[in-house]
Amino acid sequence: MTDLDLPFPDAALAPHEEERFQALEQTVQDGLRDFQRTGQALAEIRDNGFYRETHADFETYLRDRWGFNLRQADRIMDAAVVARKLEPLGIEARHEKQASSFKPAVKILDALEPEQQRMVGRLVEERKAAEADDLAPWEEAAAPELKIMAGVVQKMTPDKTVYHPESGEEVAFDSLSPTQRYEVVREHVAQKTQQYHEKQAAKAAAEPAEKINWAAWCLQYAREGLAPEQRLEIVLERGHDGKPVIHARVVDKETGEVLMEGEAVGNMKNAVLGLVREVGG
Template identity: 60%
Template sequence: MAPTLSPTTGAAALEPHEAARLKALEQTVRDGLRDFQRTGQALSEIRDNAFYRATHENFEAYLQERWGFTLPQAGRLIEAADVARVLSPIGVQPQNERQARAMKAAARIVTELEPEQQRVVARLVEDAGDTAPWEDAPPAAELRIMAGVVKKLEPETTVHHPDSGDEVPFDSLSGPQRYEVVRTQVDQKTQAYREKQEARANAPQPEKVNWAEWCLDYAAQALGPGQRLELVIEPGEQPRVQARVMDGETGEVLAEGHEAGNLKRAVLNLVAEVKG
C-alpha cells in the first residue's frame, strides 16, 4: 500500500501515532535545548524514523527550518547524547555536549565490554571519585585508561599475583585479587599519563620564528654584492612559492630552491640548494 501524501506538500504523511510521537519529541527538543542529552535523543529518533517527512524532504531541511540547526550541529548533539547514554550505567554523567564528545573514545571501549567488565569500570570510577573527587565527571583520558585496562585483561592474560608477585593467569585469581590487579594497572597508567602531561606542560616552548624577518636576516648575511633574494608566489587554490637568488644587475638566476607550499619551506629549499 502506497503511503498517504500530504495535500499541501506532496510528502508522505505521518500515521496518527507517528504524528503524536513527533509532537512529543519536538516538545522535548523545545523544552530541553539546554539539556544536550534529551535534545540529542529526540533528534535522533526524529531522524531515524523520518518523522520530518510530512513537511520536509530531508532531515537537514527540517533542522534548518524548524530549529535553526545545521546538520553538523545536530550530529554533535546526537553523538554526545549517545555517549552519555552509554556511560550512564557505569556512573559517568557528562555535564555538557563538549564533555560528552571528549569521552567518545572511552564510550566506544565500554560498548565492547561484557556486562561484568562494565561493572568493574563502574567500580573503578566510583573508587577513583572517592579518593580524588572530580567536579562532575572523570577526565576523558583517565576514563579511557580504565576501560582500556579492563578490556585488555583477558582470562588467559598473564599478570603478577597481587600478594606473591608470581606470574599467573588472570582468571586464576579470586574476584578481589583480579580487581586489585586491574586497579594497580589503572593507577600505573594514569600516573604515567599525568606525568607525561605535566612534562609536556613544563617543557620549554619552541621559539616562534618570524619567517619574514628570518628571510631578511638570511639575505643580509648570505647574499653577495649586487645579489638579491626573490620570492615568487604562484596564486591558486594551493599557492606555491619559490625562493631564488638573482643577480641584481643582469637579472640572472644564480640559485633557486624547489617550489613549496609555504614561505618557510621555500627559503629552506633555497638554503639546501645553495649549500649543495
C-alpha cells in the same frame, strides 16, 4: 491543511506518528539548553522519518526548522548517547562538550563484556571516593581516567601474562581469583594514570614553542642573513623510497657547495623550519 496541501502528500504521517512528532518537537523547543533531551528527540525524529511530510531529508528539516546543520545535530545526538551510557557508572555529563570528551572512553566501554564493564564501574566508584593530595579532582580528570580504566580492562585478556599480586610470579590473568584480578587491574590503572598526569604536568610546565612564519622567515633571512655569494634553495625531489621530499638549504652560488641544510621531510613548512634550526644552531 489536507494531505494534498503538504509538500510530500505521499509521505503523510499516521495520527500516532503526528502526535509523537509534535511531542518530540516540543521537547526540542523546550530543551535546546538540555543537550541530552534535545539529542534524543532529534535522533527519534531522524530514525522514524517524522520530518517526511514537509521535508525531503533530515538535513533540510534541521536547517529550516531549527537552524542547525547536520554536523551540529550529529554532535548533539552523539553527546546525548554518550551521556546516557555514562549514567550506569554514576557519571553525569553536565553539558555537550563535557559529554563529547568521554566519547573515546565510551567507545572502549561498548566493546567490553558485561563483567568487564562492572569492573570499570567499580574502579570509577573507588576513584570518586578517593581523596588524596596527589590526585587530580575527579571532575577534571574523569574523561581521560575513564579511558585509561576501560583500556586497561580491555587489554586484560584471559591469557595475558601478569604478575601475581602476592607471589610476584608471572601467571595468566585468568588463573587469578576475581579479587586478585581486580587488584592487578587496579595497579595497572594507577600506573597509567600517574604516567598520564605526569605527562600533562610536564606539558603544562614546558615553555610554549616559538611560532615561526616560515615564508616570512625565508624573506627576512634572504634580506639579512644571506651573503651576496649565497642562495637559499627549497628543493623538491624523490627520496630513497621513491616518495617526494623537500629540504631547504643555503648554497654557494659559484661552487654549488651546500653550506647549511635542513632535514629532508614531507612538507615545505617543516623543511624550512629544519633550516631555521640549522641557522640558529
